[in-house]
Amino acid sequence: MTENITSALAKFIAEKILKQANKVIKPDEALISSGLIDSFSLMDLAMFVEDTFGVRIEDTELNAQTFDNLSQLTDLIASRQ
Amino acid sequence: MTTLSNLLHRSFLEVPEKRSIVLQYSSQPDQELTYRQLILGANQYALTYAREEIQPGEVVLLILQHGQDLAFSFWGAVLHGAIPAIMPFLSEKLSPERYRADLASLISITKPVAIITSAEFESEARSALVPGDSIRKVIVTNTIEPQSEPDFDSLQGMKAAPEDIVILQHSSGTTGLQKGVALSHKAVLNQLEAYSKAIQLDPEKDVIVSWLPLYHDMGLISCFLMPVLLRVPVVELSPFDWVRAPYKLMQSVSQYKGTLSWLPNFAYNFCANKIRERNLEGVDLSTWRAIINCSEPVHAESHRLFAEKFEKFGLNPLALQTSYAMAENVFGVTQSSLEAGPTVVEIDRESFMMERIVTPPVAGRSSMKVMSSGRPLDNTKIRVINENGEDNLDRMVGEIMLQSNCMLTGYYNRPDATELAMRDGWYMTGDYGFLADGELYVSGRKKDMIIVGGKNIYPQDLEALTSEVPGVHPGRTVAFGMYDEEAGTEEVVIIAEVDSEEPSEQEVIADAIRKHVTKSSAIALRHVKVVGEKWIVKTSSGKTARSANKEKFLRELGSEK
Numbered sequence: 001m002t003e004n005i006t007s008a009l010a011k012f013i014a015e016k017i018l019k020q021a022n023k024v025i026k027p028d029e030a031l032i033s034s035g036l037i038d039s040f041s042l043m044d045l046a047m048f049v050e051d052t053f054g055v056r057i058e059d060t061e062l063n064a065q066t067f068d069n070l071s072q073l074t075d076l077i078a079s080r081q
Numbered sequence: 082m083t084t085l086s087n088l089l090h091r092s093f094l095e096v097p098e099k100r101s102i103v104l105q106y107s108s109q110p111d112q113e114l115t116y117r118q119l120i121l122g123a124n125q126y127a128l129t130y131a132r133e134e135i136q137p138g139e140v141v142l143l144i145l146q147h148g149q150d151l152a153f154s155f156w157g158a159v160l161h162g163a164i165p166a167i168m169p170f171l172s173e174k175l176s177p178e179r180y181r182a183d184l185a186s187l188i189s190i191t192k193p194v195a196i197i198t199s200a201e202f203e204s205e206a207r208s209a210l211v212p213g214d215s216i217r218k219v220i221v222t223n224t225i226e227p228q229s230e231p232d233f234d235s236l237q238g239m240k241a242a243p244e245d246i247v248i249l250q251h252s253s254g255t256t257g258l259q260k261g262v263a264l265s266h267k268a269v270l271n272q273l274e275a276y277s278k279a280i281q282l283d284p285e286k287d288v289i290v291s292w293l294p295l296y297h298d299m300g301l302i303s304c305f306l307m308p309v310l311l312r313v314p315v316v317e318l319s320p321f322d323w324v325r326a327p328y329k330l331m332q333s334v335s336q337y338k339g340t341l342s343w344l345p346n347f348a349y350n351f352c353a354n355k356i357r358e359r360n361l362e363g364v365d366l367s368t369w370r371a372i373i374n375c376s377e378p379v380h381a382e383s384h385r386l387f388a389e390k391f392e393k394f395g396l397n398p399l400a401l402q403t404s405y406a407m408a409e410n411v412f413g414v415t416q417s418s419l420e421a422g423p424t425v426v427e428i429d430r431e432s433f434m435m436e437r438i439v440t441p442p443v444a445g446r447s448s449m450k451v452m453s454s455g456r457p458l459d460n461t462k463i464r465v466i467n468e469n470g471e472d473n474l475d476r477m478v479g480e481i482m483l484q485s486n487c488m489l490t491g492y493y494n495r496p497d498a499t500e501l502a503m504r505d506g507w508y509m510t511g512d513y514g515f516l517a518d519g520e521l522y523v524s525g526r527k528k529d530m531i532i533v534g535g536k537n538i539y540p541q542d543l544e545a546l547t548s549e550v551p552g553v554h555p556g557r558t559v560a561f562g563m564y565d566e567e568a569g570t571e572e573v574v575i576i577a578e579v580d581s582e583e584p585s586e587q588e589v590i591a592d593a594i595r596k597h598v599t600k601s602s603a604i605a606l607r608h609v610k611v612v613g614e615k616w617i618v619k620t621s622s623g624k625t626a627r628s629a630n631k632e633k634f635l636r637e638l639g640s641e642k
Binding site: 018019020022023034035036037038039040041042043044047059060062 | 107108175321322324325326327347351355357534568588591592595596599600603604605607608609
C-alpha cells in the first residue's frame, strides 16, 4: 500500500516538477532542504496529494520540518488516510 | 524640494494616529502600526545608529525577515541620514557557504559599515566578515535604544539635501549584488509624484496589499516607500507565507478592502491555478481597482486566467493593469491607462520572432498576442533605437532607452558599470521592445538576463556554478530561460558538456548540477541537460552563444516529442 503512494509521488515529482521522467528518487533523498523542490512547486505537490490520496497538507506544513523525503511524505499521507 | 526624512517628520506631526503599515503573519494576529508608532520605532534605530557611530552617508545593510524591525531599521536609517540597503534573508534552500560568499561580494563593492540583523542570524552574518572589510558593527535587533520622543532637530537625516543618496537597491546573484542602484531623495520623490499621478493614488481611499519582498524594487517602492511617504495604508504579508498560501492575498484584500496590488506575471498564473475555492469562501474582491503586472514580461493569457478565476468573487476584470518598471528609474517607467487597461494587439508571429518586425496577422500564418505596458510616465521619456541607429519609428523593435528626472545617481562605487549603462544622458535598459500608438510593448532582453518569478538572474552566474561541478568541462556550460505558458514565467535550462557518454553517469552529473546550482543560487532548475563534447555552440570569439544554444535545445526537445 505505502509502496503505491511512494511510487505515485516519485513519478509525479520526476515528471511534473523536475521534468526528468527517468529520474529515480530515493525514498530518503532530501527534497525540500536540498532545493530539489522549490517553494513554488510545493503547492503543486500539496494539490497532487490532496487530489490523488484525499489527504490535506496544510500550508503551514509545507516545509522540511514536516517532510523532507518520499518516505516521510508517504508516512504522513498513510497516517491521515 | 523636500526629502524623505522631512516627509516622515511632517507625517509624525500631522497624521500620528493614521494607519500606516499592517503586518500580517502566519501564526500571530495582525500588527498595525500608526505613523506615530512607525516613526517612534524608526527613531529607536536612528539613535542606535548614532550610538554605534555610523555617519550620515554611510551604507547600512539590513538582513531581516518580514516584520517590524525591517520597517523600523529602514526608516531609522533615513532619519539618521545613513543609506539603507536590504539584503535577502538566507533561505532554506540556499547553502550558507554561498550566501556568505554573496554577502562578502556585496560588502567588497558597496562597503557598508554595519549589518543590522536578528540575534538568531548574528553568527551567520559575522561569518561572512573578513579582516579589513568595511563592516565596523553588527547591530542585533535586541540591542537597540529604548523608545523615546524623537528630537527631529538632532536627527542627522533632517539635514539631508535632495541630491543626497537615500537608498541602494541590489538585484540578486553575484553579478546583481555587485551593482547597487543608488537613488537620491529627489529621484525617489520625483518618481512617486509621477507614478502616483498615473495610478490616481488617493490617500483617503486607497489601501495597498502586498506579499512582495522589500529587497526588490517592486515591493520596496510601490508597496513600502510610496505608501509610507504618501500616507496610503499598506497591508504586508510575508513572501514566504504567500508562496505556500497564495489565497491569503485575496483574503487580505477582502478583509482590508484593498484597492491596489503589484504582482509579477507568474503570480497571476500561480493564483489562478493554485488557489482552492474553499479558501475563498466569503471573499469579496470588488474593492480591488488596480492589480499591476510588472517586473517580468507581461502576458495577456495570464490576465485572462486570473480574471476568469476571480470574477465570481467580485473582481473587476478591468482592474488588471501593466507597468514597465526598473530600479534604475526608481520604479515605474510606463503605466497602462487605468480607465482603458493595457492594449493587446495581435501580430504575425514569424516576422516578429525572426526579423523583429511588427506586422498585422497574415491569413494562414500563425499569429501572437502581445500586451502593452502602457505609456511613459509624465516625467519619463522613452526612445526605441534599432541596430541601424533608427530612432523611435512606430512598430519597430529596438533597445529601449529612457531619460527622466528620477534616474539613478549611478551604480554605487561602480563608475565603470554606470558609464556602460549610460549614453548621452540616456539610460540604456538592455530590454527590447517597440512603440505602437504611443504605448510600449516590451518584447525581450538584449542582455541574456533570465527572469524567474520576477527575480532577475544573470545566466553567467549559473554557468559559473555549473562549471564547478566535478565532471563538467569548465566554461562549456550554458544557461538560459524558456517561457513556460502554464507557469506564466521563465524556467531555467542548463546545458553542460561532460566527458562521459554513459547515460547513467550523465544522470549522476545532472543530479549534482541540480543540487549545486540550486544550493548556490536558490534557483530551482527545470531542465538540466548533460551532453557530450562539442554540443555547445560557441561564437567565433569563443563566447557561448546563448540564443543559438537555446534554439538547438528547443529543436532537440521538439524532435523528442
